[in-house]
Amino acid sequence: MADTAITVEEVRKRYGDTQALDGLDLTVARGTVHGVLGPNGAGKTTLVRILSTLLRPDSGRVEVAGHDVVRQAREVRLRIGLLGQHAALDEELGGRQNLELFGRLHHLGARHARVRADELLERFDLTATGRKPVRAFSGGMRRRLDLAASLIGNRDGTDPEVLFLDEPTTGLDPRGRAEVWSAVRSLVGGGTTVVLTTQYLEEADQLADRISVVDRGRVIADGTVDELKALTGGDRIDVVLRDAGLLGAALALLPLPAADVTVDPDRRLLSAPVTDRMAALSAVVRALEEAGVEAEDVALRRPTLDEVFLHLTGHDDRTKETV
Amino acid sequence: MTTYALTDSWTMTRRELAHWARQPGRLVVGLVFPVMLLLMFGYLVGGGRGVSGDYLDYLMPGMLALTMAFGLEGTMLAVTQDLNKGVIDRFRAMPMADGAVLVGRSAADMLQSAVGLAVLIAVGLALGWRPQGGPGSFLAAVGLLLLFRFAMLWIGIHLALVAGKPEMVQAVQILVWPVGFLSNALAAPTSMPGWLGTAVEWNPMSRTATATRDLFGAAGPDAAHIWAAVAWPLALLAIFFPLAVRRFTRMSH
Numbered sequence: 001m002a003d004t005a006i007t008v009e010e011v012r013k014r015y016g017d018t019q020a021l022d023g024l025d026l027t028v029a030r031g032t033v034h035g036v037l038g039p040n041g042a043g044k045t046t047l048v049r050i051l052s053t054l055l056r057p058d059s060g061r062v063e064v065a066g067h068d069v070v071r072q073a074r075e076v077r078l079r080i081g082l083l084g085q086h087a088a089l090d091e092e093l094g095g096r097q098n099l100e101l102f103g104r105l106h107h108l109g110a111r112h113a114r115v116r117a118d119e120l121l122e123r124f125d126l127t128a129t130g131r132k133p134v135r136a137f138s139g140g141m142r143r144r145l146d147l148a149a150s151l152i153g154n155r156d157g158t159d160p161e162v163l164f165l166d167e168p169t170t171g172l173d174p175r176g177r178a179e180v181w182s183a184v185r186s187l188v189g190g191g192t193t194v195v196l197t198t199q200y201l202e203e204a205d206q207l208a209d210r211i212s213v214v215d216r217g218r219v220i221a222d223g224t225v226d227e228l229k230a231l232t233g234g235d236r237i238d239v240v241l242r243d244a245g246l247l248g249a250a251l252a253l254l255p256l257p258a259a260d261v262t263v264d265p266d267r268r269l270l271s272a273p274v275t276d277r278m279a280a281l282s283a284v285v286r287a288l289e290e291a292g293v294e295a296e297d298v299a300l301r302r303p304t305l306d307e308v309f310l311h312l313t314g315h316d317d318r319t320k321e322t323v
Numbered sequence: 324m325t326t327y328a329l330t331d332s333w334t335m336t337r338r339e340l341a342h343w344a345r346q347p348g349r350l351v352v353g354l355v356f357p358v359m360l361l362l363m364f365g366y367l368v369g370g371g372r373g374v375s376g377d378y379l380d381y382l383m384p385g386m387l388a389l390t391m392a393f394g395l396e397g398t399m400l401a402v403t404q405d406l407n408k409g410v411i412d413r414f415r416a417m418p419m420a421d422g423a424v425l426v427g428r429s430a431a432d433m434l435q436s437a438v439g440l441a442v443l444i445a446v447g448l449a450l451g452w453r454p455q456g457g458p459g460s461f462l463a464a465v466g467l468l469l470l471f472r473f474a475m476l477w478i479g480i481h482l483a484l485v486a487g488k489p490e491m492v493q494a495v496q497i498l499v500w501p502v503g504f505l506s507n508a509l510a511a512p513t514s515m516p517g518w519l520g521t522a523v524e525w526n527p528m529s530r531t532a533t534a535t536r537d538l539f540g541a542a543g544p545d546a547a548h549i550w551a552a553v554a555w556p557l558a559l560l561a562i563f564f565p566l567a568v569r570r571f572t573r574m575s576h
Contacts, residue, residue, distance in 0.1 A: 052416045077418040088413035092342050104334045105419040107327060133345065149413065 005030040005162050005193035006051065011060030013046050013217075020046040021057070022217035028210075033184070033194040035208030037201060039309070043217040044197035045085065048166045051195065052082045065161045078106075081150035081160035085167050087142050088149065091135040095126050095145050098134060102152045120148040124183065140176030143168070147183055159187060165196045169203060181206055201302050205229075213312060221312050229303075231311060235277050237284060239270045240297040253291050255283045274300070328420040335427020336434075343435075353397065353435065354442050357390040361446060364509055374511050383447045384464070384535040385508030390439055391472040392503050392528050396496045398432050398479030403492050406483065421572055429476050436472045440465060455541035464538035467552045471531040474556035474563070481567040508532050527555040 006028035013021040021043045028034040038044050049055040051064055053073040062069045065079040082088070089098050096117050103113025121127045124144040134142060147168070153160035165184065169177040184207050187194060198204050204211050204225070211228050213221040221231060229235065241250060244265050251261060251270060261272040274280035277300050288295050303311075343350045365382055374381045405411050405424075414424055454461050482495060505522060507529040512520035523529055534552030537544040 054412055054415055074418050077416055080416065082413065082416045084409050084412050086409040088409035088411075090338065090410050091408065092345050093338070097341060101334065101338055102413065102417065105331060105414065105417050105423075107330075107418065 003030050004028070005032075005065060006034075006195065007061070007063040008047075008051070009061040011047075011050065011057045011062055013043075013050065013055065013057050020217055021050070021060075023060075024214070024218055026212055026219060028193060028195060030193055031188075031191050032209040033188055033196060033207050035204030035211040036195060036197040036214055037199070037204050037211050037308070038197075038214035039199060042214045044214055045166055046217075047214070048082075048084075048164050048195070048197060052080055052164050053077055054082075079161040081153055081163040083147055083150040083163070083165045083168055085170060087134075087146045089134045089142065089146055092133055094131045094133055095121060095129045095137075095148075096131075098145065099149060099152065102149050106152050108152070116152060120151060123186075124148045139172055140179050143172060143176055143180055144183065147180065151187075159190050159192045162193045162195070163187065165194060167197055167199065170199070177203075201304065201308055205302055213308065215309070215312075228308075234273050234275060234303070236271055236301055236303060237274050237280050238297070238299050238301060239284060239288070239295055241268045241270070242294040242296050244268045246293050249291070250288070250293050253293070254287050256280070268296070328423065328426075331420040331423035332426035332430065334419075335423050336430040337427075339427065339431030340434075350435070354439055357386060357393070357439060357443050358446050360389070361386045361443060365450065374514075379447070379450060379452045380540065381511075381536065382509065383444075383452050384539055385506075385532045386447075387440060387443060387468050387535060388471065388506070388528050388532040389503050389508045390443060391436060391468050391531070392475055392506075393499055394432065394436050394439075394472050395475040395479040395482075396492065396499050397435075398428070398476045399483045399486075399495055400492045401432070402428060402480050402483035403487060403489060406487055407489065422568060425480055425567065425571055428480065429473070432476050433469065433473065437469065440468060454539040456538050456543065460538040460544065463544075463549075464535040467531055467534050467538070467549075470553065470556045471528070474527070474559040477560055477563040477567050481563045481570065484567055484570040502526070503528065506532060527559065530555050 004027060006026065008024060008026035011021050011024045012019070024043065024047065026034075026036075026047075036044050036047065046055065050057050050062055050069065053069050053076050056070055064076045067075040067079075069076050090101065093101065099117035099120055100113050103116050104110065106113075108116055121129075124147065126141065126145055126148065129137065129141065129145075134145065137145065147165075150163060150165075151159050168180050168184070172180065181203075184194065184196070194207075196204070196207055208225060210222070210224055212219045213228070221228060223231070237256070239250065239254070241247060247263055247265060247268065247270065251258060251263065254261075254270065256270075256272040256274075261270055263270055281298065281300055285295075285298055288298070361382070364386070365379060405428075411424070454464075456464070482491070486492070486495075505519075506526040507523055512523040512529070514520075515523060530548070530551040534544065534548045537548050
């Protein structure tokens with residue numbers, strides 16, 4: 001128990017005709033960030049709602065922070081924080097009012113709730129919002145306050161033992177996304193266990209120690225970021241040329257395994273998997289310069305979720321299969 | 324953990340009070356609306372079919388009961404709005420007492436209704452309405468009205484939990500009018516066709532209006548009327564209170 005924060009065994013949940021979770025297993029080590037990666041409808045939100053005591057599983061066993069989520073829901077609620085997909089805030093009230101409200105309901109006591117609210121406003125750079133009601137906040141500010149509220153946490157005024165983040169950056173602009181990412185990183189040092197669901201491999205890669213790939217209510221792959229990348233064909237390099245006519249020449253001269261390179265003449269693009277990111281990048285740039293082939297863009301990127309699914313399941317997206 | 328039931332409920336009540344402080348306009352509109360109805364029916368529409376004596380004496384208890392009945396849609400709207408916001412998930416994932424969300428709502432609504440009654444009574448007095456029954460009867464009448472409001476409140480909570488959609492609130496907002504008017508609030512049932520008169524007599528709101536009319540009147544209360552005005556709201560509460568609480572705690576299953 002000491003080193004496991006979350007245990008999920010054979011959990012099933014059905015809504016009408018939809019089997020949202022179909023025998024899902026998951027183990028999360030204490031103090032780590034665990035990414036749950038999957039497309040829309042894979043069962044990520046159902047999983048988070050069960051882990052955070054909002055939903056009862058039909059069958060299976062779920063333990064969070066050493067307590068059963070069904071039989072000991074209150075014990076679990078004392079130890080968790082939840083950041084749902086939609087802002088869980090009182091829109092009429094200001095930032096401080098929200099945090100004090102949640103602090104009191106966490107039974108911190110009036111004075112402690114005030115202190116904790118101040119501390120969190122400071123930490124998430126929201127002190128300047130003053131009495132402004134949440135509905136007048138920008139998207140990024142709202143998400144930061146939401147995250148602050150999910151950290152109200154323990155009675156001793158520390159962060160919660162386990163934090164659930166359900167697609168924390170969906171719908172945010174790049175700046176908002178960066179803000180949330182840095183906030184999540186700052187949490188990890190404090191010993192909080194984080195479960196993060198996302199549709200973006202990039203996000204899981206940035207934040208998570210381990211990743212579980214979920215499809216149709218089951219975990220179809222599980223491992224460290226590196227293990228998963230190896231499974232999915234790793235990173236890719238994309239080279240966009242100025243002149244589509246030189247694609248053939250570039251293919252011949254670039255230090256890339258020709259069999260793995262895909263060529264897209266419409267986008268004047270060569271794309272190939274790479275193992276050593278930086279070595280591949282510099283080798284490609286050097287080869288292009290030496291040959292005098294002008295490139296418009298050379299970029300390293302993670303495989304997309306579609307590419308991961310293509311590797312793991314043979315179908316690149318569940319929606320395509322049902323069409 | 325029940326030790327937190329009171330503090331958590333109070334915290335949730337304070338949340339509503341904070342909403343009022345934020346948007347006093349909404350509160351004022353809610354208070355002015357029944358006054359407007361009173362003026363409309365007392366002076367503009369005029370009448371009171373089958374009513375003997377001063378119409379204001381007949382109308383005032385009716386309007387007070389009608390205001391309590393209309394509270395149902397206010398409660399339903401507020402609960403529906405809460406349910407459709409993410410904030411309810413945060414409440415549910417916190418270690419707060421189970422019923423606190425609903426108890427806080429009902430405390431705030433009862434407070435608002437008490438203020439609403441006071442405003443309407445003050446306007447009535449300014450218009451020349453004079454309760455005859457003495458302070459004890461006066462308080463008993465207010466008590467019966469609030470008891471009726473309390474029953475309406477839990478019906479409102481239950482409807483919100485069952486329907487859960489803003490469109491349903493609109494339907495109920497429209498429906499409370501005929502149901503409210505299908506009572507003896509504005510006109511005596513004796514003036515209506517037989518079947519309608521019977522339906523009106525059976526409307527729980529009519530019982531509350533009749534009993535408060537007795538208590539405000541010079542003739543004094545009729546025990547059967549008072550018991551009916553106590554029993555009906557209690558019967559409604561016995562049905563809807565447990566239904567609503569069960570529905571709320573079950574929402575996660």
